[in-house]
Amino acid sequence: MAKVEKKRALNEETLRDFLRGMLLIRRFEEHVEERFRAGDLPGFLHVAIGQEAVAVGVCQAMEEGDVFASTHRAHGHTLARGTPPKAVMAELYGKIEGCSRGYGGSMHLYDLERGNFGANAVIGGGLPHVTGAGLAFKLRDEPRVALAFFGDGATNIGTFHESLNLAQLWKTKTVFVCENNHWAESTPGWQHSPVWDDMSKRALAFDMRSIKVDGQDVEAVFEAAHEALEFARSGEGPVFLDVETYRMHGHFIGDPQVYRTKEDREEAADNDPITRLRERLALGDDEFKAFDDQANQIVEEALEFAQNGTDPQPEDALKNVYA
């Protein structure tokens, strides 16, 4: 296991871009929560507040042509990979301008153009896919990597173990990104896994290279993800990225979190990745507000776009069942 030391290799402007990306996710999610509570949005939604640095750090490290599979908590990954906020928001509103044309919704965001193989609402569902895609890249000798995001809760499901085993056995061009936020819905890590506080032990069992990283430090996430992606790209084998992070809100919007102590929530709040980056960049109030206003404006434009989007025709439901 390699512990990635902060190299501080990224320049200030890159970090400012990361901050823009993270703030976009944060404000996007806050608006989504607000609109859901107002009864504007159908379905079942999960926000990634607290985990923005993972999405931005990993997605910024990916190259064009790389593909990824996401989870039910997908808004952040999708935005960080560059899908326009308007298309993501329109999808949440079930409009045909949405990134899945209204067929997917919050838990099924896709964007093939940007390598998004789909947010998956079955825990661990996308892990075999990135194993297979990573195999295809290897068979075709393509310099591409397939990456999956998943949470600590996914490390107990069969697809996780079958996929890591197969990927390591065949040295596929795959990166497994475990976002360990210490919660499997309402069940804390210590109740669901014997290695909840060190998920890289899971990789050890498959003889897979793993990298542990602080998921609240976007710079460190970027460095670690870059290292993981380049190792996988070289064809030497898959990498398990063990990312420690925090889920600052509930499992889903409306989750009262009765299972969570005040201390636990405070600890999460104290580890806000945006605050960390702001401090790292030593941004004053005015300067930070400028970033924030910009993020809010983008999200408000996305909201307006989505609210004025086009509803599918009911009978469109029968299209796209087959290619």
Next chain:
Amino acid sequence: MTYREAVRDALGSAMRKDEDVFIMGEDIAEMGGSMAVTQGLLEEFGPERVRNTPISEMAIVGAGIGAAMAGMRPVVEIMYEDFLTLSLEQIVNQAAKHRYMSGGQLKVPLTVRTQGGAGWSPGAQHAQQLEAWLVHVPGLKVAYPSMPEDVRGLLWTAIYDDNPVILFEHRLLYPVKGQVPEELEPIPLGKARTIREGTDVTVIAIGPLVHRAVGAAKQAEEEGISVEIIDPRTLQPLDEDALVASVKKTNRAVVAHEAVTRMGFGAEVAAVLQYKAFDYLDAPIERVGAKFAPLAFAPVMEQFIIPQPEDVLAAIKRTVGK
């Protein structure tokens, strides 16, 4: 050519033509598959394209999905269709739905081959017929060929279809010989085949029941009953027109499969026929299938559960009031 050779020929032909086609499954390489279907393919195509897998049905199918989404045309083998149940999450929630959930952006050109079937007393976990489970899922195509020519042509088409296709083979059919065209001829999915023409009753049968129906039809003929046999070959999409046209001609129908009768594929066929050929039916539609029990081990019990040629014959006779 035997049914087994026909499957192998389709796989080999596609792999020869196209670098994007590769196969993976349990014991398919050196051993040549537990049914000896893939024998010789490792020698010809090498271990990169003929891949032995761990015993990991979810990963086998799921990696196939990922490779398909990345642009390849994998063919995966699930050794027994009983084990298909282990991979159903990936088949039902993933393969069948990526195109739809993405609003038409993705395609999953994956072929899943599997086999099953009773008649050799393996007990309850190695011989089930579960095709009805898969036909029920929008987004999947399902084929169940009964003849060497059909399995060769349909497997080829399945490989080149841009949708996930589940192809069922039957263990007892592998040694069955049949005429095949010199050159591999693709057979479209969704086209039924008339196995035998007749005028009094139509037997719509799949898999081994096609062969059992042929035996029953010969006996019925001796008793003056003219039996037409139609093999849909593809269960989804279903060639409803061919089935309905035949029943409109004969006015009587028997549906037959080795799977459990209740909620089986034949129930759907019967529903289609009663709706589309209601005014033409002169008798209730008869259904032939396995009795509602897991498959027993003792040969006498196993044979009691699964449908025999005599069961098909008895159903035929009931439709004509004999």
